[in-house]
Amino acid sequence: MTASDVHVSVDIVVLTLRDSALRALLIRRSEEPYRGYLALPGGSVGADEDLDQAAGRVLREETAVDIDLVHLEQVATYGAPGRDPRARTLSVTYLAVLPDLPEPRAGSTQASAEWLAVEDLDSAELAFDHHTILDEAVERARSKLEYSPLAAAFCSRYFTIAELRRVYEIVWGRRLDPANFHRKVTGADGFIRATDRTNSGGPGRPAKIFELGDAKVVHPPILR
Amino acid sequence: MTASDVHVSVDIVVLTLRDSALRALLIRRSEEPYRGYLALPGGSVGADEDLDQAAGRVLREETAVDIDLVHLEQVATYGAPGRDPRARTLSVTYLAVLPDLPEPRAGSTQASAEWLAVEDLDSAELAFDHHTILDEAVERARSKLEYSPLAAAFCSRYFTIAELRRVYEIVWGRRLDPANFHRKVTGADGFIRATDRTNSGGPGRPAKIFELGDAKVVHPPILR
DNA sequence: TGAATAGTGTCTCTCAGACACTATTAG
DNA sequence: CTAATAGTGTCTGAGAGACACTATTCA
Structure with missing residues (x-):
């Protein structure tokens, strides 16, 4: 009855300005499920990691960005049963905002990363419930411009x-x-x-x- | 390495006005850890429950309130290692706001529930990291009065x-x-x-x- | 010089706060 | 009647937006 064997991951909506557009970092999946779809960068939370720590680590892995310059905050948590067909998975989502640095992640893990214009999100096919997650994070960013130094x-x-x-x-x-x-x-x-x-x-x-x-x-x- | 065996619970900051004060519902714990401390009402997320569903269920269990009248929204998720000494536990926290109804939960499970004035929170001894959770939820409520019909x-x-x-x-x-x-x-x-x-x-x-x-x-x- | 961008002045409109004033009830 | 609460009018000051104007550079 209690959901004791839940996978926990952090997924990050990384936003920047590039070519005069607001863009989010997305990774082309090379594995099932959702092979070939775009997905948010993310990773599992380590056994001894706090959530914010895990988000910072994932962000460094994916972008090699100087962590000092980054704004990183938790946005929401998604946990609908069935959102990941493999297992019950909770996604703790973060918003990251960074300057448009001339750095695509050097070598490293990821096959293909893209900076997708937020404007074109509606027509993109995203894995899992990442469409919802992106929408919420972008709206958070938009509204935080008003009353924070974001x-x-x-x-x-x-x-x-x-x-x-x-x-x-x-x-x-x-x-x-x-x-x-x-x-x-x-x-x-x-x-x-x-x-x-x-x-x-x-x-x-x-x-x-x-x-x-x-x-x-x-x-x-x-x-x- | 991946935290696959994580317990997930929802904890709810239930706010109402009572005796001209903003008060939060707290439960006196009768078990270790933190026996005798006050804690937020909460419960484990069921295997087939979405997070919002689980929060609604816990709220009904603790308050017997008419769910139509309640405002219920997710606030944040806490997952520091060690926040629960028994096991790695993630707490997805919710804010609930309800009118001051003349209903203490009739029979049911809870030994002793209290409506603690938010003003007196600083001097209260709360279990786990519930002090932090309460502060964040109360601040959320305060700021949402400005731009929402909360x-x-x-x-x-x-x-x-x-x-x-x-x-x-x-x-x-x-x-x-x-x-x-x-x-x-x-x-x-x-x-x-x-x-x-x-x-x-x-x-x-x-x-x-x-x-x-x-x-x-x-x-x-x-x-x- | 003119084109372009940075930054200031100024006017108008809206809204927040202070507070005087009117409206309608109980006792 | 007076006390009390509901609701309106009105003035003032701060800030938003429109836009004219000045300042400083490159070509």
């Missing part, structure tokens, strides 16, 4: 306000007024902190370079 | 605006201006719907009686 996790350590604005524009899928956006993010207490440097190279007036501030919540929020 | 789940099917305001005041722990509150909740599209009835009995002008509307999000939000 947007900066899509950027490198140092960024301009235009880069930050691009994050909001792409994730939300709508244009924002540059002037008003500038006032809002610089006015939100502790969200971003100016450095004494500016960028250059492109046309136009050089932009100040900012870094992430200490605030854990953005107030006033950047409303969608 | 407050109505603390009320009966029909309620006055003053009753709704009391929910916000007690959960947030601060006074709200009755006049401004009235305008805000009646102005939020689809949050509450007026009936043609009024209450009476007490002193003062009778209040219109409202019921919950169809909206899943409250806009504009009722800000804390």
